[in-house]
Amino acid sequence: MNARVxxxxxxxxxxxxxDALEEEAIFVLREVAGAFERPxxxxxxGKDSLVLLKCAExxxxxxxIPYPLLMIDTGHNFPEVTxxxxxxxxELGAELVVRSVEDSMQRGTVRLxxxxxxxxxxxxxxxxxxxxxxxxxxLIGGARRDEEKARAKxxxxxxxDSFGQWQxxxxxxxxxxxxxxxxxxxxxFRVFPISNWTExxxxxxxxxxxxxxxxxxxxxxxxxxxRKGLLVPxxxxxxxxxxxxxxxxxxxxxxxxxxxxxxxxxSTAATASEVVAETVAADVSxxxxxxxxxxxxxxxxxxxxxxxxx
Numbered sequence: 001m002n003a004r005v006x007x008x009x010x011x012x013x014x015x016x017x018x019d020a021l022e023e024e025a026i027f028v029l030r031e032v033a034g035a036f037e038r039p040x041x042x043x044x045x046g047k048d049s050l051v052l053l054k055c056a057e058x059x060x061x062x063x064x065i066p067y068p069l070l071m072i073d074t075g076h077n078f079p080e081v082t083x084x085x086x087x088x089x090x091e092l093g094a095e096l097v098v099r100s101v102e103d104s105m106q107r108g109t110v111r112l113x114x115x116x117x118x119x120x121x122x123x124x125x126x127x128x129x130x131x132x133x134x135x136x137x138x139l140i141g142g143a144r145r146d147e148e149k150a151r152a153k154x155x156x157x158x159x160x161d162s163f164g165q166w167q168x169x170x171x172x173x174x175x176x177x178x179x180x181x182x183x184x185x186x187x188x189f190r191v192f193p194i195s196n197w198t199e200x201x202x203x204x205x206x207x208x209x210x211x212x213x214x215x216x217x218x219x220x221x222x223x224x225x226x227r228k229g230l231l232v233p234x235x236x237x238x239x240x241x242x243x244x245x246x247x248x249x250x251x252x253x254x255x256x257x258x259x260x261x262x263x264x265x266x267s268t269a270a271t272a273s274e275v276v277a278e279t280v281a282a283d284v285s286x287x288x289x290x291x292x293x294x295x296x297x298x299x300x301x302x303x304x305x306x307x308x309x310x
Contacts, residue, residue: 015204025055028193035181039138043069045085046256048142068095074119075102076259084214099130118260128164138189146198162186200279207272219270230263254286
């Protein structure tokens with residue numbers, strides 16, 4: 001990930017298209033507020049949700065976002081990110097709802113195959129329980145089409161049935177930015193206002209708007225092991241295996257999720273502009289370069305989304 005582009009090319013990199021992307025996101029956020037009774041904004045404290053939150057501030061005004069923030073916590077999140085999540089919500093004066101996979105485990109609705117199993121996929125159960133508890137009819141998320149091919153199939157307004165399932169072959173058309181928001185009892189929508197953004201767009205926007213991020217998005221020293229082409233962080237949840245050598249590398253996270261399935265990349269980028277330079281030269285998507293849970297099969301993400309995943 002240390003690949004760089006020539007400095008003169010970066011000076012020619014335009015960000016004028018960000019105005020159109022921001023305008024579309026703001027339009028979608030306002031459409032949700034007008035069309036649904038009980039929407040919520042999924043907020044993890046990660047870069048995409050922070051960009052989405054910035055657009056929401058512009059859509060409604062600082063401190064006036066008309067829906068609560070919802071976080072599904074696996075209990076295995078990076079502490080830097082959860083601390084930043086709480087800080088940002090408090091700073092905005094926003095209502096933050098946190099529901100935990102651990103609570104689902106205690107209720108018996110989530111059962112791990114073994115104690116070391118990743119809880120990431122089980123977030124779907126806790127999310128559906130939160131939807132039922134609060135009767136949410138629209139969940140706004142920061143997913144983007146460029147992240148993964150299953151996400152590329154999904155509409156901006158993604159209809160979910162009464163079981164929370166996504167049916168790729170039964171999606172509603174979105175011609176001329178006309179969104180079909182009709183629901184039957186028990187159904188809901190997942191809405192993705194920055195669906196048309198790319199990773200580069202996100203980082204250019206972060207740079208332009210000076211959006212503060214959790215520190216792990218920038219270069220820092222961290223012990224890792226190399227495993228299946230990835231740099232796996234060494235933690236209590238992800239200890240080294242027999243025969244693996246622990247090395248301390250300068251890394252950053254391109255995307256942030258559950259500790260058990262999220263890996264950093266080698267990087268010296270310490271500012272948003274330096275990350276932009278690296279992103280221009282990247283030839284692997286952020287999920288492809290960092291997410292162990294997407295490597296189990298080519299259909300991993302699509303299966304999880306059909307089961308109710310974000």
